[in-house]
Amino acid sequence: MAQSFYITTPIYYVNDVPHIGHAYTTIAADVLARYKRLKGYDVFFLTGLDEHGQKVQQAAAKGGIPPQAHCDKLAPQFQELWKRLNISNDDFVRTTEPRHKTVVQRTLQALYDKKEIYQASYTGWYCTFDERFWTEKDAVGGLCPDCKRPLDQLSETNYFFKMSKYQHWLVTYINEHPDFIRPRARRNEVLGFLQKPLEDLSISRPKSRLSWGIELPFDANYVTYVWFDALVNYISIPGYLTDEPRFHTWWPADFHLIGKDILTTHTVYWSTMLKALGLEPPKAVFAHGWWTVSGEKMSKSRGNVVDPNAMVAEFGIDAFRYFLLREVPFGQDGDFSREAFIGRINSELANDLGNLLSRTLTMIERYGDGKVPEPGEPSAMDNLLQQTAVKLLGTELDVHLNNLEFNRALEVILGLVQLANQYIDRSAPWNLAKKAEDRGRLNTVLYNVTETLRFLCLALAPFMPHAAEEMKRQLGLMLNFSKPLLSAEITWGGVLPGTEIAKGTALFPRIDTTKSQGESRVDQQQPGTPTPPMSSAGGEGQISIDDFRKVALKVGLVAAAERVPKSTKLLKLQVDIGTEKRQIVAGLGAKYSPEEMVGKRVVIVANLKPAKLMGVESQGMVLAAGDLEVSALLTTLEDVPPGSTIK
Numbered sequence: 001m002a003q004s005f006y007i008t009t010p011i012y013y014v015n016d017v018p019h020i021g022h023a024y025t026t027i028a029a030d031v032l033a034r035y036k037r038l039k040g041y042d043v044f045f046l047t048g049l050d051e052h053g054q055k056v057q058q059a060a061a062k063g064g065i066p067p068q069a070h071c072d073k074l075a076p077q078f079q080e081l082w083k084r085l086n087i088s089n090d091d092f093v094r095t096t097e098p099r100h101k102t103v104v105q106r107t108l109q110a111l112y113d114k115k116e117i118y119q120a121s122y123t124g125w126y127c128t129f130d131e132r133f134w135t136e137k138d139a140v141g142g143l144c145p146d147c148k149r150p151l152d153q154l155s156e157t158n159y160f161f162k163m164s165k166y167q168h169w170l171v172t173y174i175n176e177h178p179d180f181i182r183p184r185a186r187r188n189e190v191l192g193f194l195q196k197p198l199e200d201l202s203i204s205r206p207k208s209r210l211s212w213g214i215e216l217p218f219d220a221n222y223v224t225y226v227w228f229d230a231l232v233n234y235i236s237i238p239g240y241l242t243d244e245p246r247f248h249t250w251w252p253a254d255f256h257l258i259g260k261d262i263l264t265t266h267t268v269y270w271s272t273m274l275k276a277l278g279l280e281p282p283k284a285v286f287a288h289g290w291w292t293v294s295g296e297k298m299s300k301s302r303g304n305v306v307d308p309n310a311m312v313a314e315f316g317i318d319a320f321r322y323f324l325l326r327e328v329p330f331g332q333d334g335d336f337s338r339e340a341f342i343g344r345i346n347s348e349l350a351n352d353l354g355n356l357l358s359r360t361l362t363m364i365e366r367y368g369d370g371k372v373p374e375p376g377e378p379s380a381m382d383n384l385l386q387q388t389a390v391k392l393l394g395t396e397l398d399v400h401l402n403n404l405e406f407n408r409a410l411e412v413i414l415g416l417v418q419l420a421n422q423y424i425d426r427s428a429p430w431n432l433a434k435k436a437e438d439r440g441r442l443n444t445v446l447y448n449v450t451e452t453l454r455f456l457c458l459a460l461a462p463f464m465p466h467a468a469e470e471m472k473r474q475l476g477l478m479l480n481f482s483k484p485l486l487s488a489e490i491t492w493g494g495v496l497p498g499t500e501i502a503k504g505t506a507l508f509p510r511i512d513t514t515k516s517q518g519e520s521r522v523d524q525q526q527p528g529t530p531t532p533p534m535s536s537a538g539g540e541g542q543i544s545i546d547d548f549r550k551v552a553l554k555v556g557l558v559a560a561a562e563r564v565p566k567s568t569k570l571l572k573l574q575v576d577i578g579t580e581k582r583q584i585v586a587g588l589g590a591k592y593s594p595e596e597m598v599g600k601r602v603v604i605v606a607n608l609k610p611a612k613l614m615g616v617e618s619q620g621m622v623l624a625a626g627d628l629e630v631s632a633l634l635t636t637l638e639d640v641p642p643g644s645t646i647k
């Protein structure tokens with residue numbers, strides 16, 4: 001029987017629409033779930049909504065509708081966003097569902113019967129916003145230590161869970177299980193919290209104060225505290241008390257992924273509740289960091305809340321998934337900015353990955369008649385590429401993903417992409433194609449790059465499901481990502497020679513930064529004012545790195561040169577840029593003769609719009625120094641292959 005893997009996100013509180021923070025946790029959980037399925041695990045991936053409590057009741061009242069109607073209105077916004085982001089959750093819990101409420105009540109009853117819950121009167125400082133009491137020493141200046149709102153002194157009879165009696169057990173447990181709370185800094189934070197005496201937990205709210213909750217089975221005057229209700233979702237949905245055999249295939253959960261703000265509830269409250277029930281704690285609770293936006297805290301009042309729907313509409317699902325996990329280590333805080341996002345798309349997804357796929361397919365079309373050729377004997381360079389690919393799927397991806405080092409995993413994947421691009425540059429298939437005796441070597445090179453792309457497809461599938469499907473389709477591969485493709489060792493040589501490729505559109509089109517920055521600045525400009533093309537960031541005359549990246553500079557090799565008739569300055573050059581030859585008209589004729597130019601390496605602007613000079617088409621521009629007259633041609637110090645990128 002396959003090993004089980006149970007992963008959860010927090011159930012999100014429905015007092016507002018989903019934002020980037022919700023998307024972040026859910027995408028991370030999805031990548032792990034998809035990866036484990038590919039590894040052959042039986043996966044249960046649970047997410048959902050926390051629909052009870054004071055804040056939901058207040059939000060509903062503000063909207064003038066009953067709480068249930070409020071929840072019913074917001075729930076589809078989460079469900080639709082997850083569908084849109086390609087989230088592969090196996091279940092979606094809403095805490096107002098009977099299947100959950102029944103288990104919460106039976107859990108409360110069981111603890112009450114075991115005398116783990118008792119009634120007592122309590123006077124303390126209460127924060128309405130956070131729905132919790134604070135002790136005298138916490139209530140500095142009469143303000144809530146969490147949200148800084150004024151506290152009310154309140155006396156109330158409530159039910160309490162005997163949390164304090166598990167303090168010693170919990171400290172010992174955390175010390176003996178170094179992987180239980182992660183990353184390490186969070187573990188230390190919890191241990192620090194547990195140095196103070198742990199108090200019993202109030203698990204009830206009088207209905208006079210809060211009616212929107214699950215009623216206590218042993219006292220109809222109360223509903224249960226929202227956290228006691230919410231945390232139970234992790235066991236109610238897999239079948240606790242309703243389907244014990246099923247429950248025990250999933251529990252204890254492998255990972256609870258959470259934001260760092262709900263660390264105490266998930267480690268202290270939840271572990272002691274489980275202990276009192278006679279259940280094991282989850283294997284790991286991993287708390288990730290928070291996102292700021294362009295260096296600022298994200299908040300409604302600042303108007304800088306990142307809407308995942310808008311990001312996906314503008315940049316695509318896979319780019320969004322990629323960026324969130326690539327940009328910062330999962331346990332740390334990160335900053336979201338359009339510039340950084342666009343930079344990653346243009347350099348890593350368009351230039352590196354997308355270009356690798358498209359140039360490989362172009363060469364197979366041109367030199368292999370659209371079919372993957374048969375490889376010959378490998379060289380040392382081939383072996384390096386092969387070993388790097390095998391190591392990626394054999395060990396590296398697994399190590400990094402099991403440690404939730406998503407950024408490291410993507411780094412090694414990108415490393416293979418870059419190695420494959422270098423391999424092409426060094427092998428120079430365009431030169432091999434010129435001689436019949438190099439045919440065997442050409443075939444080997446084309447085969448090896450295609451095979452590397454198969455490894456990349458498999459490695460990227462959990463992160464970017466759409467892109468992996470599209471790569472697979474263009475490469476003509478038979479991969480069914482719903483099968484446990486990574487459950488056995490992936491060996492080199494899986495692509496069948498003769499496979500017909502189907503080159504399609506670019507995997508990740510480059511983002512035009514002039515346009516997108518223009519759009520984002522609409523509010524500062526008069527309608528119809530043209531956006532200056534290169535003055536986006538910084539002071540007068542400065543450009544951003546993204547502006548610079550828009551210029552595709554490449555090394556070209558001048559294969560032929562002649563004078564443009566009736567012109568003293570213009571030379572018509574045929575320039576080899578690796579994947580193709582370009583005709584470029586350049587004003588070099590006063591300084592250089594056509595004979596001098598042949599065989600020279602030049603620096604060209606490869607993405608310049610074609611233009612006609614004295615009736616001759618020019619597909620690019622050759623760079624040279626000089627104010628009015630050309631005084632020197634730009635070239636490279638070493639003999640790099642034609643098509644090499646200049647950056």
Ligand SMILES: [Zn+2]
Nearest residue numbers: 127130144147
């Ligand atoms: Zn508060």
